[in-house]
Amino acid sequence: MTKENDALNSFQPVETAGIELDRRSFLTGMGATGLALAGGIKPALAQDMSLLKGSGDVVVCTWGGASTDAMKEVWFKPFSEVSGVNVSTASVPDIAKLEVMENVGNVEWDLLDAEGTQMELAMKKGLLQKIDYDLIFKIVPKQQIDPKVIKEYGVGSVGFSTVIAWNTTLFGKDGPKDWKEWADTTRFKGRRALYAQPRPSFEIALMAAGVPPEKIYPINIDDAFKALDELRPKINLWVEKTSQWGVLMQNGEVDLMGSSLSRTLDEKKRTGKIDFTFNQSIVEQDYWVIPKSAPGGANAQKLIAYALMAKGSLGFATKMPFSLANTSIYGGIPDDMKQQLPGYPENSARNLQIDQAWWVANADQVRLRWLDWMSKG
Template identity: 30%
Template structure:
C-alpha cells in the first residue's frame, strides 16, 4: 500500500513537472513569436513608443515587445554566432551599424521592399540599415546658474574662470576629440583632416588636458541632464532632443547650436531574425509622414520623410538639428573616419582617462 502510494505520488509529481515544462515551453514559443524592437531607452524610446509602436500595435494587430540597450553590437554578434536570434529590429548608430554590417551580423536592406520608400530621403538608406532620425550633440548649461549669458561655444565651454563649475563630456573618444579640436579653434570643415594626423590627435588630447580637473564623464544620454538639474554640472555636452523634451516639462536648460555635432541613427534587422516580414511592416509604418511629425513633436530630432519635414509645425523647426539655421558651423560625424580609427583612439583615450 505504501509502495503504491509512493508510486502514485511520484507519478503525480512527474505529471505536474511535465505540465509545468509544457507551460514554460509554450510561453517561450509565444515570446519567440513576438516581434522584438530594441532602442536606446529613455525619452527617445518613449517617443518611439507613442509615435510608432503603439499605433502599429493597434493598426496591425502584430504582437510587439520592446527591449533597450546602451549601444554596441556584442549582443547581436552573440545571437548570430549561436543561432539564437531573439532581437529583430534594433536601433544602432551609424559607425556601429557599418562595422556590424561588414561582419555579416545584419540583414541587407532593400528600399524596394517598402511601399513608402519614395517619401524617404535616399541618403537615409544604407546597406544594412535605414535612417531612424537625425540627432545632435550640443553645448548645454544650467539656466538657473548663468541665465541667458552662459557659454555658447566649445571654446567658452573650456573657460571655467568666467563660467565656474564642472563640465560633462561623454566617456568615449568619438565626438569628444572633435569637441576638443573645435574648442581649440579648428574650423568644423577641417576637424577630421586634423584628427587624422598624429599631431592633430596630440592637439585634441592636449586640449582635454586643460579641462581634465573639471570633467565629469557621462555614459548614458539621461545622465548629463540629471547632473545639470542636481547642480553637479554647470555645463555639458548633451543630446538636443533630450534637452528640448526636458524643457517642455519645465526644466530651465539653455543650449547652443554653435558647433553642434550631428549624425543619423539607423534601424537594423539582426541577421537571421525570424520576424523579418513583421520588421519590414513596422519600418514601413514608421516611414509615414504623420507618424514622423508625431515623433519629432515627442522628441525634437530630424526626420527622414521629406513630406514630414515640409509639414513640421513652425514652432518646432527651431528645435530640430536639421533646420538650416542650426546647421551653420555644424559638424557632421564622419563615420568612415571612426570605422578606421576608433580602435586605436579608444585605446589611447582609455589610457588617458585612467591617468586621472
C-alpha cells in the same frame, strides 16, 4: 556612445498662438493630419497599405526608456493595427551578442535601432540583410527621405545630439556660440563638464582648438589628443552617464556643458536656467537594421516602411527631440517646435555629423589611447 534615448522623461508640450498643444492633441488635432494638409506634408500618392499586411511577430531591439515608449505609441502599436503583425521589444542593441546569435543559428531580434557605428561594424561582419527599398518607396516617396541616411544595409531611424549648453543665471542668453568660445575660460568663467567618451570628445576638443567642423575628418588621432591635452585643465567634471546631466544642471553643479540635447531641453523648459545652441552640435545617427537571419525579417521590412511615413515621423517629433529621416515633416510645424528639433533644416545646417565609418575603422586604437589618457587625468 551611451544613448541619450532614456534621457527625456517629459518632452514638454509646445505652445502656439497662446494654446498649449500636448502630445496627444498635437497628433490627433492639428498634428500629423492637420499639419500634413496645412504645412505641405504630402501623402504618397501611390501608397498601397495592403503591402504592410502580414502575420506573426517582429521583435525590435531598442534602447529602452522614453524613446522606446514613444516608438511604441507612434510606430509599433499603430503598425500592429494596420498590418496584423505583433510587435514586441527587447534591449539593448549589441553587435557582439548579435554575432553570437548568428553563429549559433538562434537570432532573437528581427529589427534593431542601431547606432551608426554599430551598423558599420555589423556590415563588416556580414550580420545584416539589405533594406528593401522597393517596398519602402511604394509606401513613402523617396524624395521625402534624407538621402544621407539611405544605406544599403540600414536606413535612418533617429539622430541624437550633443549641444553646447550653459547656465543662464551666469551668462543669460549670451552663452558661447561655438566650442572655441565654450573653452574660453577668460570670457566664460564657470565649471565645465563633458561626456567621458572619446566620441564626441575628439570632435569637441578639435573644434575648441579652432579646427573648422568641415575639416574634422579624417581625424588625426595625435592632433585629437593634443587638443584634449589643452582642454583637460578646463574640464571640472567628466560625466560617465548621460542620465547625470539632468541632476548636475538642476543642482547647479556645472555651468558650461557639452550635454545631450534631450536632457538640456528638458531642463531649459523646466526651470529656464539652461540654454543651448545648435551651432556646432554633434549628431550621431541611428539606423534601422535587420539581422541576416532574422526570423521576422519580412515583417521588419514592413515596419521600417511604416515608421518612415510622414505621419508617424511627425508624431515622434512631437515627443522626442531627435532628427528623423523623413524631412517632409519640417514644413508645417509651429515655430516653437522648430527651435527644438535638430533635424529642422536651419538647425541641421549648423551641426557636425559623426563619421561612423571613421570611428569603426579606428575604434581599437582610440580606445586604448583614451583609457590611458583618462587614467592620467
